[in-house]
Amino acid sequence: MNIGQAAEHSKLPAKTIRYYEDIQLVTPGRSPNGYRKYSDKDIHRLRFVQRARSLGFTIEECRLLLSLYQDKDRASSDVKAMALDKIGEIDRKITELQSLRQMLSSLAEKCHGDDKPDCPIIDDLAGLNDQ
Amino acid sequence: MNIGQAAEHSKLPAKTIRYYEDIQLVTPGRSPNGYRKYSDKDIHRLRFVQRARSLGFTIEECRLLLSLYQDKDRASSDVKAMALDKIGEIDRKITELQSLRQMLSSLAEKCHGDDKPDCPIIDDLAGLNDQ
DNA sequence: GGTTGACCTTCCCCCTGCTGCAAGCGCTGG
DNA sequence: CCAGCGCTTGCAGCAGGGGGAAGGTCAACC
Numbered sequence: 001m002n003i004g005q006a007a008e009h010s011k012l013p014a015k016t017i018r019y020y021e022d023i024q025l026v027t028p029g030r031s032p033n034g035y036r037k038y039s040d041k042d043i044h045r046l047r048f049v050q051r052a053r054s055l056g057f058t059i060e061e062c063r064l065l066l067s068l069y070q071d072k073d074r075a076s077s078d079v080k081a082m083a084l085d086k087i088g089e090i091d092r093k094i095t096e097l098q099s100l101r102q103m104l105s106s107l108a109e110k111c112h113g114d115d116k117p118d119c120p121i122i123d124d125l126a127g128l129n130d131q
Numbered sequence: 132m133n134i135g136q137a138a139e140h141s142k143l144p145a146k147t148i149r150y151y152e153d154i155q156l157v158t159p160g161r162s163p164n165g166y167r168k169y170s171d172k173d174i175h176r177l178r179f180v181q182r183a184r185s186l187g188f189t190i191e192e193c194r195l196l197l198s199l200y201q202d203k204d205r206a207s208s209d210v211k212a213m214a215l216d217k218i219g220e221i222d223r224k225i226t227e228l229q230s231l232r233q234m235l236s237s238l239a240e241k242c243h244g245d246d247k248p249d250c251p252i253i254d255d256l257a258g259l260n261d262q
Numbered sequence: 263g264g265t266t267g268a269c270c271t272t273c274c275c276c277c278t279g280c281t282g283c284a285a286g287c288g289c290t291g292g
Numbered sequence: 293c294c295a296g297c298g299c300t301t302g303c304a305g306c307a308g309g310g311g312g313a314a315g316g317t318c319a320a321c322c
Contacts, residue, residue: 004269014270019309033317035270044257051256056231059308069253076242076250083239083252090232094225100187101221108214111207119207121214122200125182126175135298145299150280164288166299190279264322271316277309287300292293 002031006038010046017046025049025063045069056086133162137169141177148177156180156194176200187217 006028007014020026021036026045029037038046048069052062061082068074110120123129137159138145151157152167157176159167169177179200183193192213199205241251254260 002270013310015310016308018271023308033270035317047258048256051258053308055235055256056228065253065256068250069257072248074248074250074253075246076248076252077244077246079250079252080239080242080244083235083242087232087235087239090228090235094228094232097221097225097228101218101225104186104214104218104221108211108218111211111214113208113211115206115208117203117205117207119199119205119210121207121210122196122205125179125186125196126200127178127182133299144281146281147279149300154279164299166288184279266319266321268319269317271314273313274311275313276311278307280306282305283303285301287298289296289298291295 001038001043003036003038006036006043006046009043010050012046012050020046020049023059025059025066056090057082061086132169132174134167134169137167137174137177140174141181143177143181151177151180154190156190156197187221188213192217 001009003014003017006012006017010017012020017026018036021028026042026049028042029039031037045066048066049062052065053059057065065079065082068079107121107124112118132140134145134148137143137148141148143151148157149167152159157173157180159169159173162168176197179197180193183196184190188196196210196213199210238252238255243249
């Protein structure tokens, strides 16, 4: 299967698939004409990575997950630990975003939002209400 | 004020401050010896950017905010609109992260997390439960 | 046989927002 | 006069690709 087909089946852009070969994440064979040749196994790996990426795993985590995927003797606890780690990471990000949101919306609330120049948001950024 | 002092006062690394000059965000003068020379006004602008960045505004948004900051005739509605936009963006990110979290935790729940190889997380990534 | 067009290749630059490294200056104290 | 700090420049690199040029290939059509 050429890269175009692989892209279709894996729902990944061809560019991304080439990049994954570059960083040795999914390394296909080659046809005599030099075209990349993707086996069914390669396609599975690509889809696997696509799913893991869409769940927020980094490339390096995907690499690890792929090796667990192919290790028939892996302990499920290893995989679960990664998932739980990731959940913790996501929770931290959500908390941070919520606190950002809180700050911004309390600023926006104080701002009249009219055509006059007085703006508590700018004043805050300028440090007029320091500490 | 040299860059070291500017870094201290603005709570930004010197490298970052040089970068901001490079992209014409905050452009100091120069002393006869070639050192960057930061006026009080420059320091204010640096702190302004530091605060806006920490609120999640991109560099380009900071550039816009800075120009609003210096425009004494700005309408506060312009600034408020940016803040509200940013809040919407944050909300979208939070929603996305929550849905990610949901997917990951329902996977993790199904996984025994023992030393056996059966792992619903890996199975899901492998596409065994497609569609 | 020629030509078109889709597909493939490699290569390098671009993005955001910095960070690190290296070589080379200026300045100050002993 | 030299050590050691602070400053200068420039280049390379991080994640995770995207865009596009310049060229090879393959199948189909006239």
